[in-house]
Structure formats: structure tokens, C-alpha cells
Amino acid sequence: MVRAAVMALAVFMLLVLPADAQSSVDECAAPEINVLATVGMIADVAANIGGTCVEVRALMGPGVDPHLYSATERDVEYLFDADVIFYGGLHLEARMIDVFEQVREGLHKPVVAVSERVPEELRLSADDYPDPHVWMDVSLWMSAAEEIRDTLVTYYPAHADYFRANTDAYLAQMSELDQYVRDQIARIPEEQRLLVTAHDAFQYFSRAYGIEVYAPQGISTQAEVGVQDIRDTIRLLVERRIPAIFVETSVSPDVIEAIIAGAGAQGHAVTIGGSLFSDAMGDAGTPEGTYLGMIRANTDTIVSGLLGE
Ligand SMILES: [Zn+2]
Incomplete structure (x- = not known):
């Protein structure tokens, strides 16, 4: 009896769902999530993972030095408006740490340091400070991508499969690049x-x-x-x-x-x-x-x- 009902349901779904429903069901017709990132290297990864569901803004554009960057009044507005905030951490944005703390505590939204996903034993330091330049090792930056994926999946589970598929595709490209760099430097x-x-x-x-x-x-x-x-x-x-x-x-x-x-x-x-x-x-x-x-x-x-x- 139960089996017959399941069969009937399966047949019904085959009939009513369009052929591409499986792949498009998690996408967004328009951006639903307002993502704010500090540097471009984070914004770009977030845009690849979030796809059609996110609108990504980077605070720091080409040529801007994150070590010396302080939040402007407009940046603070962006921080308040964003649904999710991704930054590097490990002291990269040294002059913005207080602002991140305030937003995290006052507004109860995800404010995530993506580089801090890297396990302690794989982090580097210099002069008693952590070295924040994790993106220079493509295989380590893959963990930043995973942190972005997991944050989006946790807060926006309706699109989980879509974010996971996008991440898998992007990680494959990262893995290929990692090998390219290794081969080239060896020359x-x-x-x-x-x-x-x-x-x-x-x-x-x-x-x-x-x-x-x-x-x-x-x-x-x-x-x-x-x-x-x-x-x-x-x-x-x-x-x-x-x-x-x-x-x-x-x-x-x-x-x-x-x-x-x-x-x-x-x-x-x-x-x-x-x-x-x-x-x-x-x-x-x-x-x-x-x-x-x-x-x-x-x-x-x-x-x-x-x-x-
Ligand atoms: Zn630097």
C-alpha cells in the first residue's frame, strides 16, 4: 500500500517537474543575500559560491592596502546593511577589528574570519604576529572557500545544494591552479x-x-x-x-x-x-x-x- 503510494508520487513528480528542475531548484531568480567582503580575494570566492543568490560588495578595491585600511562612514553603513560579512582575520584588517566586534555583538549576524578556518598548525607567523596572507597558498585558500560555503549553507539552507555544487566546481579550479603554480615554479x-x-x-x-x-x-x-x-x-x-x-x-x-x-x-x-x-x-x-x-x-x-x- 505504502509502496504503491510512493510509486504514484514518483510518477506524478516525473510528469509535473520540468527536466532541468533538479539543477535549477536552488538557484535564485534575483540576489537574496547581501554579502560584504573586505578584500577582493574573499569577495570573488563568495561570488563564485553564492552565484545568483548573492550580491557581493568588496570594501577594498584594486591597489588598496588592507593592513592600513580604516572603515569609512560609508563602510559602516555597508556593514550594517549586509546580511553576511566575510573578512580575512589573522590581523589582516588590523584597524577594523573593533568594528567587526561591534557588528558581531550588536547586530547578531554572521561576521566570519575566513582565514581562521586554517588549522593552527598550518598557520605561519612573523615577529609574533600571525601571517594573514593565506590566499597565496591556493590549497589553503580552499579552506576559506569551504568556510564561506558552510556559512551560506548554515544561514540559507534552502540553497544548500546550489552552494555546495558551486563550491565543488570552484574547488576543482583551485586544485588545478595549485598544480599549475607548482609546475611553473619548478621550472x-x-x-x-x-x-x-x-x-x-x-x-x-x-x-x-x-x-x-x-x-x-x-x-x-x-x-x-x-x-x-x-x-x-x-x-x-x-x-x-x-x-x-x-x-x-x-x-x-x-x-x-x-x-x-x-x-x-x-x-x-x-x-x-x-x-x-x-x-x-x-x-x-x-x-x-x-x-x-x-x-x-x-x-x-x-x-x-x-x-x-
Ligand atoms: Zn600584506
């Missing part, structure tokens, strides 16, 4: 596999992909670069015959220029190998304006710079 001869750039955003990249990094400015862009730091960098470049060093889109190039001049004075020509995206993505609408494109562009710039191409 650089070991002696020249040294990445010199102004501030230390590349420790995670270094560990994941087997390239040494040296950054005279240290972990935060707030630090002053001393004369000794610049001398040490020049000595390293001359000794290892490193052909190129790199500037970052969100950091002043002055330090890099002083290093190039110093190496030149010792008879070793160093060029600027190009601009790397460290704490912000490229312009919207360009390949570098996405997280995957940004990491790919960095990789290609580093490889051609250090191969002297």
Missing part, C-alpha cells in the same frame, strides 16, 4: 628560485611552491625599512646573481628602487621583474581581477622574471 633553476619583493606577503606562497622569499619590509606594510635591510637584500641579490625583483600593486615601489640602484653600484644588473598582486586583485573585468587570475598572473610574472625572459 626556475634552484639557485635563482628567490623572490625578493617589498613586504612579506609571500611566505605561504614560498612554503607551498618551493621558492625562497626575502622581503626587506617585513610582514606588514606599516614597518619601516632600515638601511641595513636594504644592504642585506643587495648582498643577497649580488651573491646569488638574481636577475629580477618584484614590486607590489599595493605597496610603494621606493624601497625596490633603492635596492636596484644599490645592486647596480656593485656591478650587478637587477631589473623589476614586474608587478605582483599581493594584498589586492587587479582591475575588475581583467583576468587579474579574479582570485584565480591574480595567482596565475603572479606565477607567470615570477617565472619569466627569474628566468630572465
Whole structure:
């Protein structure tokens, strides 16, 4: 009796549901969730996972430095209006921590530090501070994607299957990119596999992909670069015959220029190998304006710079 009823229901559903109902049932006809992210690398992942159900706004656009960023009055309005807030955490947005606390406690909505999903034992630090630049290791940034997925699934369960499917598709792309970076960096001869750039955003990249990094400015862009730091960098470049060093889109190039001049004075020509995206993505609408494109562009710039191409 029960079996007959189930069969009848199944036949009924086959008849009334359109063929593509299974895949489209969780999508949204219009955005339903207002997501606010701090940096582009988070906003882009959230947009990929949330798909048609989210409207994503990033507080910090291309070229903006999250270490020094303070919330403007308009940002506070955005924070109040948002349904979900994603930030990096691990002290990335050092001057916004109080604002996040206030919003979290006062407004009772999800305010989620996506990088803090990374297990303690896989986190890096420098000078007693956590290193927040987790997105530089694509395999670790996958955990940020999972944190975004789980937050959206928890608060908007009606779209859970859709968010999970989007995440799976995006994780597959991340996994492919992770392998690409590994393969490309391996093309650089070991002696020249040294990445010199102004501030230390590349420790995670270094560990994941087997390239040494040296950054005279240290972990935060707030630090002053001393004369000794610049001398040490020049000595390293001359000794290892490193052909190129790199500037970052969100950091002043002055330090890099002083290093190039110093190496030149010792008879070793160093060029600027190009601009790397460290704490912000490229312009919207360009390949570098996405997280995957940004990491790919960095990789290609580093490889051609250090191969002297
Ligand atoms: Zn940084």
C-alpha cells in the first residue's frame, strides 16, 4: 500500500517537474543575500559560491592596502546593511577589528574570519604576529572557500545544494591552479628560485611552491625599512646573481628602487621583474581581477622574471 503510494508520487513528480528542475531548484531568480567582503580575494570566492543568490560588495578595491585600511562612514553603513560579512582575520584588517566586534555583538549576524578556518598548525607567523596572507597558498585558500560555503549553507539552507555544487566546481579550479603554480615554479633553476619583493606577503606562497622569499619590509606594510635591510637584500641579490625583483600593486615601489640602484653600484644588473598582486586583485573585468587570475598572473610574472625572459 505504502509502496504503491510512493510509486504514484514518483510518477506524478516525473510528469509535473520540468527536466532541468533538479539543477535549477536552488538557484535564485534575483540576489537574496547581501554579502560584504573586505578584500577582493574573499569577495570573488563568495561570488563564485553564492552565484545568483548573492550580491557581493568588496570594501577594498584594486591597489588598496588592507593592513592600513580604516572603515569609512560609508563602510559602516555597508556593514550594517549586509546580511553576511566575510573578512580575512589573522590581523589582516588590523584597524577594523573593533568594528567587526561591534557588528558581531550588536547586530547578531554572521561576521566570519575566513582565514581562521586554517588549522593552527598550518598557520605561519612573523615577529609574533600571525601571517594573514593565506590566499597565496591556493590549497589553503580552499579552506576559506569551504568556510564561506558552510556559512551560506548554515544561514540559507534552502540553497544548500546550489552552494555546495558551486563550491565543488570552484574547488576543482583551485586544485588545478595549485598544480599549475607548482609546475611553473619548478621550472626556475634552484639557485635563482628567490623572490625578493617589498613586504612579506609571500611566505605561504614560498612554503607551498618551493621558492625562497626575502622581503626587506617585513610582514606588514606599516614597518619601516632600515638601511641595513636594504644592504642585506643587495648582498643577497649580488651573491646569488638574481636577475629580477618584484614590486607590489599595493605597496610603494621606493624601497625596490633603492635596492636596484644599490645592486647596480656593485656591478650587478637587477631589473623589476614586474608587478605582483599581493594584498589586492587587479582591475575588475581583467583576468587579474579574479582570485584565480591574480595567482596565475603572479606565477607567470615570477617565472619569466627569474628566468630572465
Ligand atoms: Zn600584506
